[in-house]
Amino acid sequence: MKRLACALPLLLTACALGPNYQRPKVEPPPTFRGQSAAEAASLADQPWWDVFRDPALKDLIAASLLNNFDVRTAAWRVEEYRARAGVAHSGFYPELMPSAYAERGRYSLYQPDGGVTGSIFGIQAALSWELDLWGRVRRQNEAAGAAYLASKETRRGVQLSTQATVAGAYFELREMDHRLEIARATTAAFQETRDLFARRLAGGAASALETARAEAALAQAAATIPGLERQIHAQENLLRFLVGQPAGPVARGGDLGAQALPPAIPAGLPSTLLQRRPDLAVAEQTLVAANAAVGVATANFFPTLSLSLLAGGVSPHRSDLFTNGREWLAGPTLAGPPIQGLSMKYQKQAAVAQWQQAKVHYQAAVEGAFSEVSNALVAYQKLEEVETRQVEAVTRLREAVRLANLRYAAGLSSYLEVLDAQQALFPAENAASQARLARLLTMVQLYKALGGGWQLPEPKS
Numbered sequence: 001m002k003r004l005a006c007a008l009p010l011l012l013t014a015c016a017l018g019p020n021y022q023r024p025k026v027e028p029p030p031t032f033r034g035q036s037a038a039e040a041a042s043l044a045d046q047p048w049w050d051v052f053r054d055p056a057l058k059d060l061i062a063a064s065l066l067n068n069f070d071v072r073t074a075a076w077r078v079e080e081y082r083a084r085a086g087v088a089h090s091g092f093y094p095e096l097m098p099s100a101y102a103e104r105g106r107y108s109l110y111q112p113d114g115g116v117t118g119s120i121f122g123i124q125a126a127l128s129w130e131l132d133l134w135g136r137v138r139r140q141n142e143a144a145g146a147a148y149l150a151s152k153e154t155r156r157g158v159q160l161s162t163q164a165t166v167a168g169a170y171f172e173l174r175e176m177d178h179r180l181e182i183a184r185a186t187t188a189a190f191q192e193t194r195d196l197f198a199r200r201l202a203g204g205a206a207s208a209l210e211t212a213r214a215e216a217a218l219a220q221a222a223a224t225i226p227g228l229e230r231q232i233h234a235q236e237n238l239l240r241f242l243v244g245q246p247a248g249p250v251a252r253g254g255d256l257g258a259q260a261l262p263p264a265i266p267a268g269l270p271s272t273l274l275q276r277r278p279d280l281a282v283a284e285q286t287l288v289a290a291n292a293a294v295g296v297a298t299a300n301f302f303p304t305l306s307l308s309l310l311a312g313g314v315s316p317h318r319s320d321l322f323t324n325g326r327e328w329l330a331g332p333t334l335a336g337p338p339i340q341g342l343s344m345k346y347q348k349q350a351a352v353a354q355w356q357q358a359k360v361h362y363q364a365a366v367e368g369a370f371s372e373v374s375n376a377l378v379a380y381q382k383l384e385e386v387e388t389r390q391v392e393a394v395t396r397l398r399e400a401v402r403l404a405n406l407r408y409a410a411g412l413s414s415y416l417e418v419l420d421a422q423q424a425l426f427p428a429e430n431a432a433s434q435a436r437l438a439r440l441l442t443m444v445q446l447y448k449a450l451g452g453g454w455q456l457p458e459p460k461s
Contacts, residue, residue: 016135017302018295021142021288024359026366028270034377035267042268044276044450048163051447053260056253057170060243064166067244071162074155081144081151088144091137094129094307123321124312128333131305139295146292150285152458157278164448166242168441170250171259173235175437178256180228182429183221189422190218197415210415217419221426256436263384265446267377270370276451277369283362290351290358297348303336369449376446383439390432397425
């Protein structure tokens with residue numbers, strides 16, 4: 001026993017079979033495509049409440065991080081994998097299995113009278129402790145720990161995705177509100193035109209063609225209002241669902257034009273994207289777990305060494321269990337691997353194949369992340385140009401409507417010219433509204449693609 005005690009430290013520090021994890025080589029570009037120059041600062045360094053400044057939107061995001069169904073599910077998944085990691089860690093400790101029994105029966109003692117009838121009582125405690133010679137338990141712990149860390153990063157990814165989804169849905173709602181204002185203002189303008197033509201037609205000063213055109217323009221503009229109201233109703237219900245609340249109205253903050261849009265967005269260094277993005281962290285922890293699984297499959301080829309202790313008592317009388325009936329048994333147990341033919345070989349090959357798949361998935365996720373950031377950066381820059389042109393078109397068309405009204409009042413043109421100008425203005429105003437929305441949604445997408453808020457403290461489970 002003394003020799004065994006001396007050997008325990010050596011046994012407990014034995015090597016762990018299988019490959020030790022190393023992050024696959026990836027070559028981040030010096031800058032993101034679409035980034036003018038490398039910069040240390042990143043939009044992702046800012047907390048979401050500094051990026052999305054609308055007070056109503058802040059309240060919605062805060063509520064969603066508490067009550068959103070996906071966020072709550074992800075939080076409980078973290079608790080599940082925390083417990084799974086605890087189960088794996090328990091393999092480092094001895095296992096105690098107590099038992100007790102009481103039996104009565106007829107026992108054959110190969111005697112002429114046929115045996116005896118009697119009772120027997122027993123109480124035992126079996127202690128078993130596997131010495132992790134080949135690192136099987138350590139690799140299992142490594143895999144379970146990686147799965148736990150992956151679940152935490154998954155939760156962070158769900159939270160970031162929820163922030164982006166809520167912000168995008170809110171901006172879409174405000175854009176619908178803005179288009180509804182445009183539709184109502186346009187309808188009111190066409191109503192004035194129609195009423196004017198009706199009066200002039202009754203007085204014989206206008207043609208039936210002008211009146212019919214005015215009535216058609218009014219009907220077309222008015223027809224867009226109920227459709228927008230229906231979309232707004234559905235969008236409000238969607239937002240309420242995202243924040244874990246029943247269907248109902250949603251409070252508004254600033255209008256579409258008041259939403260903050262910086263002229264340029266810092267993207268940071270591409271090399272730091274590996275730490276910022278939760279999906280990349282999940283992919284890497286999945287790779288860590290797959291790497292550890294190869295070690296477990298390798299260790300399964302070797303025997304296990306356990307220290308066992310059995311102590312208790314067996315007696316036909318309860319009073320003798322801890323006196324005359326005492327018994328104990330102690331010693332090491334060496335158990336060879338199951339004889340399964342080629343099964344274990346193929347199990348290891350499967351583990352290696354899963355590890356290779358995880359490696360490819362990680363590399364693909366990294367490259368895809370660089371592309372997402374690049375696409376969002378270029379989109380943000382180009383959409384600014386689109387919005388500028390659309391706003392300029394609206395300004396020019398409003399001037400055209402004003403000039404057409406002046407020409408009509410001076411008798412230099414028919415009112416059909418005014419109608420044409422008004423009908424061109426309505427879709428241009430909608431296009432400018434949608435261009436503004438596209439920029440806002442691109443900012444949201446860029447914040448998400450950069451792993452926004454990655455430095456925020458970990459939420460409490």
